[in-house]
Amino acid sequence: MKDIIRQFIPEEEVGSYRSFGNGHINDTYAVSDTQGRERWILQRINHHVFPRVEVLQRNVAIVSDTIRQRLEAEGDPDVERKYLYFYSLRDGSGKNYYFDGENYWRVCRFIPDSMSMCELTEESARYAGEAFGQFEEMLSSIPEGVLGDTIVDFHSMPFRLRQLREALSVDPMGRAASVADLVQEIERRAEDMCLQERLYAEGKLPKRTIHCDTKVDNVLFDKGGRVLCVVDWDTVMPGFILSDVGDFIRTGVNFAPEDEPDLSKIGVNMKIYRAFVEGYLSTAGKFLNETERSLIAYGGRLMTYMQTVRFLADYINGDTYFRVHHPEHNLQRTRAQFRYLQCLEEKTEEMEALLKA
Numbered sequence: 001m002k003d004i005i006r007q008f009i010p011e012e013e014v015g016s017y018r019s020f021g022n023g024h025i026n027d028t029y030a031v032s033d034t035q036g037r038e039r040w041i042l043q044r045i046n047h048h049v050f051p052r053v054e055v056l057q058r059n060v061a062i063v064s065d066t067i068r069q070r071l072e073a074e075g076d077p078d079v080e081r082k083y084l085y086f087y088s089l090r091d092g093s094g095k096n097y098y099f100d101g102e103n104y105w106r107v108c109r110f111i112p113d114s115m116s117m118c119e120l121t122e123e124s125a126r127y128a129g130e131a132f133g134q135f136e137e138m139l140s141s142i143p144e145g146v147l148g149d150t151i152v153d154f155h156s157m158p159f160r161l162r163q164l165r166e167a168l169s170v171d172p173m174g175r176a177a178s179v180a181d182l183v184q185e186i187e188r189r190a191e192d193m194c195l196q197e198r199l200y201a202e203g204k205l206p207k208r209t210i211h212c213d214t215k216v217d218n219v220l221f222d223k224g225g226r227v228l229c230v231v232d233w234d235t236v237m238p239g240f241i242l243s244d245v246g247d248f249i250r251t252g253v254n255f256a257p258e259d260e261p262d263l264s265k266i267g268v269n270m271k272i273y274r275a276f277v278e279g280y281l282s283t284a285g286k287f288l289n290e291t292e293r294s295l296i297a298y299g300g301r302l303m304t305y306m307q308t309v310r311f312l313a314d315y316i317n318g319d320t321y322f323r324v325h326h327p328e329h330n331l332q333r334t335r336a337q338f339r340y341l342q343c344l345e346e347k348t349e350e351m352e353a354l355l356k357a
Helices: 053-073 122-139 157-170 176-189 192-201 241-252 270-284 290-294 296-317 329-346 348-356
Strands: 014-019 027-033 038-045 104-109 114-116 208-210 219-222 227-230 237-239
Touching: 053 122, 122 208, 122 219, 122 227, 122 241, 122 270, 157 176, 157 192, 157 296, 176 296, 176 329, 192 296, 208 241, 237 241, 241 270, 241 296, 241 329, 270 296, 270 348, 290 296, 290 348, 296 329, 296 348, 329 348
Parallel strands: none
Antiparallel strands: 014 027, 027 038, 038 104, 114 219, 208 237, 219 227
C-alpha cells in the first residue's frame, strides 16, 4: 500500500494507514503522517462501476478548481476544509490518479475536524438541501460540454425504458408474464416520464453540473454543526437538477426503505420534504429558472419511476446488476418503489403548493 501512496506523497512523510468510512463502491483509507496526524485519503476507484476513470478524474479536478476559486474570491477564511483537493502524481505527468496494472488509485486531502450526519431529521434535511443547492450554484459557472459523463446515460429515462423493453423481449428467466401488471403501469406513465428530455430539446430545461447522489451523509459538517462541503464526487457530471432533488425525495422523503415488503408502511414524509426544499431553494434559488423550480416535485416522481424501471429490468434479466438477498428481492424493490410513486402522485398537489408558497 505504501508503494501506492508514495506515487502521490513523499515516502518520508507517510506514517500509517487504516480503513476509513463505510462506502460500498470504492475502498477508502485514511493515511497519517509520521506524527500520527491523519492528512490524506487514499481510494481505490472501482473501475467496474466507473469505467471512465480518466473522465471521472478530469471532472473532479475541474470541480475542485471551480469551488476553490469561488471560495478564494469570496475571501472565505476556511477554504481548505470546504472542497476536495486531489493530489497529482509526483512523476510530473499531471495525472491525479495512478494505475498499478490492476487498479486505479487517487489521493485527496483529509478534511480535519469534520463529521457527517447519518440520521435524517428535519434539521439535517434542511442542511442537505442547503449544501446541495449551494454545490450546484457554485458549479453553475461551468459551461455545458466541459465535464464528461462518468457513467453514460446514468439518469436517462429513455435509456432506462429501452433497457426494460429489451429485457422483456428476451425474458431470459421466464419472469415477464408474472409482472405484466407492473409493465402496464410503467408503460402508461412512460411518455410523461420523458418530459425532461423533451424540455431540454425545446431549450426550456438546461443541463447543469449535478451531484447525482444526494444523500445527507454526503455532506460534511464542522464540530459546531455548520456545513463544510459536499463530498463523494464520483457521479458529478452534466445532468438535470431533477436528478438531485428527485433522488433525495425518492430516498429521504419516503417513510420506509426502498425495499420495504409491507407496502402499507410506505408514504411521503411531508415534513422532511418541506425542510429539504426550503434548504435547497435558499441556495439554489439564485440560479434556477422557473421551469426547474416548477418541476422539483415532479423530480421525485421521475426518479422513483426510474428506479422502479431499473429494479424491474434487473429482475427480468435474472438479477445481474443489483445485489439481492433472496430470489424475489428485485421484485420486492420494484413493488415498493412503485407504491411510493403512487404515494407521490397522491401528494402532487400538496407538494407543488409548497413550492409555490
